[in-house]
Amino acid sequence: MKTFTTTPTRPLTLAAAMAALLAGCGTAPRALLLPQLAAATPxxxxxxxxxxxxxxxxxxxxxxxxxxxxxxxxxxxxxxxxxxxxxxxxxxxxxxxxxxxxxxxxxxxxxxxxxxxxxxxxxxxxxxxxxxxxxxxxxxxxxxxxxxxxxxxxxxxxxxxxxxxxxxxxxxxxxxxxxxxxxxxxxxxxxxxxxxxxxxxxxxxxxxxxxxxxxxxxxxxxxxxxxxxxxxxxxxxxxxLPKAATAQLWKAQQYAKVSTPGANSQPDLSTAVTPAEFKLIGNQIVARCDALDGATDGQVNDVKACQTTFNLQTDVPSCTGARDGSCLTPAQKTVLASIFAGPKNSKGEALYPGTWFDPGVAGRNFAFWHFNAPATRDAGAVAFLFTTPPSTMEAFKATTGLQFAMNFSMETDYPKMFATSGPYAEPSWSYMxxxxxxxxxxxxxxxxxxxxxxxxxxxxxxxxxxxxxxxxxxxxxxxxxxxxxxxxxxxxxxxxxxxxxxxxxxxxxxxxxxxxxxxxxxxxxxxxxxxxxxxxxxxxxxxxxxxxxxxxxxxxxxxxxxxxxxxxxxxxxxxx
CATH class of the missing domain: 3.40.50.1820 (Alpha/Beta hydrolase fold, catalytic domain)
Structure with a gap:
């Protein structure tokens, strides 16, 4: 008979466990239903x-x-x-x-x-x-x-x-x-x-x-x-991960809409939202949501409540002139609202969840994943790992990581994570x-x-x-x-x-x-x-x-x- 234990030294049979549950008012702890593993010895x-x-x-x-x-x-x-x-x-x-x-x-x-x-x-x-x-x-x-x-x-x-x-x-x-x-x-x-x-x-x-x-x-x-x-x-x-990586490429496409061209005529994604502008957003989130947990301490603990309290469109000033870090343009707000909501296909189906508005959006690491990673990490991962069949080396090297991201289709390329082909008998969505x-x-x-x-x-x-x-x-x-x-x-x-x-x-x-x-x-x-x-x-x-x-x-x-x-x-x- 399989035994259950409440401590490593006191075995409790299944019958005894059930009797304990049925005894008295029937309020025995739920943990009695699960085995208790013994401690390791040195x-x-x-x-x-x-x-x-x-x-x-x-x-x-x-x-x-x-x-x-x-x-x-x-x-x-x-x-x-x-x-x-x-x-x-x-x-x-x-x-x-x-x-x-x-x-x-x-x-x-x-x-x-x-x-x-x-x-x-x-x-x-x-x-x-x-x-x-x-x-x-x-x-x-x-x-x-x-x-x-x-x-x-x-x-x-x-x-x-x-x-x-x-x-x-x-x-x-x-x-x-x-x-x-x-x-x-x-x-x-x-x-x-x-x-x-x-x-x-x-x-x-x-x-x-x-x-x-x-x-x-x-x-x-x-x-x-x-x-x-x-x-x-x-x-x-x-x-x-396969969905997250493709969402990264989609983010790059959104940010490109409000980016300025770089030296190579490709969009410089880091210009879409500057560090000062992300800091502005973070500060406004704190201003609206800091006290939701009962303490005004510069930290937002009740993140879910913050999502209905903070409004990107009304709580962050809109630019009436040049961008100077104190406001966002309407186009920037549209792009950011889309990114935080997450990607959807042409049918309106959500392809990967978005993220929460939190003061951490001002963090350097947050910006790295939004601006740098799509071209330097996610493009290659999607091309060779999350697309079946994978790209060839020749095709991938014929373009840049950013160009790959810009050309990626959430309609026709995204489904390739669920595909098989020849020796690639298990889809990336399955093995990942x-x-x-x-x-x-x-x-x-x-x-x-x-x-x-x-x-x-x-x-x-x-x-x-x-x-x-x-x-x-x-x-x-x-x-x-x-x-x-x-x-x-x-x-x-x-x-x-x-x-x-x-x-x-x-x-x-x-x-x-x-x-x-x-x-x-x-x-x-x-x-x-x-x-x-x-x-x-x-x-x-x-x-x-x-x-x-x-x-x-x-x-x-x-x-x-x-x-x-x-x-x-x-x-x-x-x-x-």
Whole structure:
């Protein structure tokens, strides 16, 4: 008989659980219906330098394994004191692509701490993958203060099956599938076997976490590999990535309508809305929506209420003369209203959700995704990864990224993400997205947990898309999804970090506490990165305390001021 447990040491049979539910007033906690997973137990590293010569794993070549002394590791300008650990590097599934003749493999590294907490962390990386970044386990919040390796996890990082962060691997059918989901499925059992060889036991608990495309990897794992992972942490997840990338090209077309020509006669998208004009919009959003959460503190927590309170047409001054940063032209307002609403086809059907008006629209990262990314990132991704069949190298190089964006048709090209062709037997929409994303039954039924966070001012992946997903999950699971999956919106935050936001937080430790101790996180405390922080956020308003903290609340709750107390302190706010 399958057993359920309320604690790791007190088994509760299914019959007893049902009796408890029926006893008394019948108000037993819903959590009794779900298994409680036992906590991981620590172990000490037993093998390292000999792993390369002694370990035999299917389709795997260990290229090096060496001990690394405790000391600093710097990743993207953020230095962390890492514990002593074993660094293992290798490759899986080495092959030659049948279409382009290029060499392919799933490259990886693992960092195995000397003093291990018994847990495995799959660090899902962002962007187009294509490089094995340091397996530090920095998987949540900006300039994380407690990455997974520091917390004692054995951490895996990979390139997801191709060796360069460019989209041209989309010519190879298998590389497409590896990027979409199969690399995770291939790496997971290998990593667990390697951990067993290094410590003498397999991991007690396994987690997968990442932001952006890493958040997408995590979302896909929650659907495809729920039996393999006990905890899933997905940040700013691009789980509808093909649609989001095509929406980026559509945005470029809209901004081109109010852009001035650049030196090459192509539209200079950055002239469509200047930094001063985005700052104006952000300031007007604050003016209208700041007090909706009960505190006038330069921060908008009640983002949904703000969407009906703030009106772009009437709350932002209209230009009667030249543009000088103090107004917007009617044409600019028309374009911005369309972009924030999201793309539609000629039938009026929504093709991808828009985004919310939030003070974070003034963030530099927001502008990057609107003006720079369509030509430099999204054009290539759409051409080679999200269009079937993919573009040829010759055709793509015959134009520019911006020209590709300008020529992209939401009527005839957009549907190609759902197409198959010859060796490309699986559509990009299928291999990139979680199958039936609203059904987390497998994850739920085995006692696993999922936490998702999303910056409200994400310039590329719609936070509305993620909120709508959470609504569907709740509906699909009878309004009880909070028992195993929770979403946290981060006001002001751009894509994974940045913007006028308290964007430094650790969601990995709360996820572990939820999975292994049953402590469901009602909120997560986030810090602003003001003066004195390890990596200072230069976009914080001058009126904020450098040490501002805020509670990030479980969607759809909002952090509201209690009416008394320091407005710079999370303790003065409650999730309601």
């Amino acid at each position: 172990a000490t590293l037993q093998a390292c330098s000999n792993l390369a010569s002694s370990l035999a794993l299917p389709d795997t070549r260990i290229t090096s394994s060496e001990l690394v002394a405790a000391g600093p590791i710097t990743v993207q300008g953020n230095t962390t004191q890492a514990p002593a650990h074993c660094l293992v590097k290798g490759k899986m599934k080495e092959r030659t692509g049948p279409v382009d003749g290029a060499s392919y493999a799933i490259g990886f590294e693992m960092r195995l701490p000397q003093n291990w907490n018994g847990r495995f962390l799959h660090q899902a990386n962002g962007g187009l993958d294509g490089s094995v970044v340091t397996a530090l386990g920095a998987v949540s919040g900006a300039a994380p203060v407690a990455p997974g390796l520091v917390q004692g996890f054995a951490v895996l990082s990979s390139d997801a099956g191709h060796a360069a962060p460019t989209p041209f691997f989309g010519l190879d059918p298998q590389a497409r599938l590896d990027y979409g989901y199969q690399a995770v499925g291939t790496l997971t059992p290998m990593a667990k076997n390697l951990i067993k060889s290094a410590y003498g036991k397999a991991p007690d608990r396994s987690y997968i976490a990442g932001c952006s495309n890493g958040g997408r990897h995590a979302m896909v794992a929650a659907s495809r590999y729920a039996e393999q992972y006990d905890g899933v942490l997905a940040g700013n997840p691009g789980f509808s 997205t979680p199958p039936n994303a609203a059904d987390l039954g497998t994850l739920k039924n085995r006692g696993a947990k999922m936490m998702v966070y999303h910056g409200v001012a994400d310039g590329v992946f719609s936070p509305i898309d993620t909120a709508n997903w959470m609504d569907r999950v709740q509906a699909n699971h009878g309004g009880k999804a909070d028992d195993f999956a929770r979403l946290f919106l981060v006001p002001g935050m751009n894509h994974c970090s940045g913007g006028p936001a308290a964007d430094q937080f650790d969601m990995l430790a709360p996820l572990v506490a939820w999975v292994e101790q049953g402590k469901a996180p009602d909120s997560v405390t986030a810090n602003a990165r003001g003066a004195g922080a390890k990596v200072v956020n230069a976009e914080l308003p001058a009126s904020w305390s450098a040490n501002r903290t805020r509670p990030l609340c479980v969607y759809p709750k909002v952090a509201r001021y209690n009416g008394t107390g320091d407005v710079e302190s999370a303790s003065s706010f409650s999730c309601k």
